[in-house]
Amino acid sequence: MIVAVGPYRHLRHGKHARLVEHEGRILLPALLNCHCHLELSGCAAMTDREVAPAHMPAWITELLALRASRSGEDDTSLACAVLARQHADGVALLVDIGNGLRPAASCHDMTRVDYYTELLGLSRQATLLALQVMQDHDDGHNFTCHAPYSTSAALLQAVKERAALLRRLYPLHVGESLDEVEFLATGHGPFRSFLEERGVWDGSFAVPGCGPVAYLERLGLLDELTLCVHCLHLDEAEIDLLARRRAGVCLCAGSNRFLGVGRAPLAEMLAVGLKPCLGTDSLASNPRLSLWREMNILADDHPxxxxxLILAMATWNGAEIVARSELGRLAPGGSAHFIAVAYEGSSPLEFLVREPHVKDVYWV
Ligand SMILES: [Zn+2]
Structure with a gap:
């Protein structure tokens, strides 16, 4: 634990004080990656190419086909390699989402994984099956939902109710594409065709006729434990709603850029007091999983x-959202597992956030 922070001349006489030099390095709190899917670490072929699929449903179709073709593969070593890379980048905590009941990789030295099993299903039958899975694992396991366009209202509410009871985070994908907005507003578009083609459209979904955040509000799902991931296509009232409900926002700029789905309305979010955190998402939608690169892309998208503010998103904002106040800051009471980054230049912040090259990170 950090006991005190201050200039050398004040601290050098401290009890048991021992001097360790970090010349040429910037001391920083470790980073928090608030959205990832380690389970998709075997899907790098999805992003190892120049052109992304035409739209989100096409990307999901490709992803499902790739996962089906790899169903016999053990991707544990690939997930462990991704996690090791996160550790090398200085990530202390990773919020990992998967469809299985166990994480693809669970911890690496100083890097901890908080794992959530994601439930989804729009049809009556899929909803019942998912509710059964949750009931069968009523042992404090973390469950969450995929997205408002892929999960029935009953399932969204049941999972949230349980998460709220256990005071758990409720992360879900919100407003990631215009196709999602169209589907929720009208019940039509590429997502409707996708569901029909897969034979999972049974007509039971009551089309909300509004935006994704307005829909979540109507279902009573917005509070400080709900973490809305992506949040690209929201209107002004929805951004305001997120702030009023003190909901969390997680940006995944690298994934958004690869899929070509747009940019987050960051200025509008900051104007109403939202404090977004950052996530890398997975290798299926982001060719490089690095929070340094995420900061870099955000700085590039929002010059x-x-x-x-961008550095706070990768550190303190994430720590607040996952309620781990010992992380994300260098202050008395904070975690002593922090990082030092090799540095040259004149402005440390510019170097950390805007310089695109790979950072040399040391755990202190
Ligand atoms: Zn995701």
Missing amino acids: QLDPA
Whole structure:
């Protein structure tokens, strides 16, 4: 634990004080990756190419086909390699989402994985099956839902109710594509065709006729434990709603850029007091899983933004959202497992956030 922070001349006489030099390095709190799917670490072929699929449903179709073709493969070593890379990047905590009941990789030295099993299903039958899975694992396991366009209202509410009872985070994909917005508003578009083609459209889904956040609000799902991931296509009232409900927002700029789905309305979010955290998403939608690169892309997408705010998104904002206040800051009471980054230049913040090259990270 960090006992005190201050200039050398104040701290050098401290009890048991021992001097360790970090010359040429910036001391920083470790990073938090608030959205990832380690389970998809074997799907790098999805992003190892120049052109992404035409739209989200096409990407999901490809992903499902790839996963089906790899169903016999053990991807544990690939997931462990991704996690080891996160550790090398200085990530202390990773919020990992998967369809299985166990994480593809669970911890690596200083890097901890908080794992959530994601449930989904729009049809009556899929809803009942998912509810059964949750009932069969009523041992404090973390469950969450995929997205408002893929999960029935009954399932969204049942999983949230349980998560709220256990005071658990409720992360879900929200407003990731215009196809999602169209489907929720009208019940039509590429997502409707996708569901019909897969034979999972049974007509029981009551089309909300509004945006994704307005829909979540109507279902009573927005509070400080709900973490809305992506949040690209929200209107002004929905952004305001997120702030009023103190809901969390997680941005995945690298994944959004690869899929070509748009950019988060970051200035509008910050204007209403939202404090987004960052996630890499998976190798299926992001060719490189690095929070340093995520910061870099955000700085590139939003050149007016103060780099200190972007660094806070990768550290303190994430720690607040996952309620781990010992992380994300260098202050008395904070975790002593922090990082040092090799540095040269004139502005440390510019170097950390805007410089695109790979960072040399040391755990302290
Ligand atoms: Zn995701």
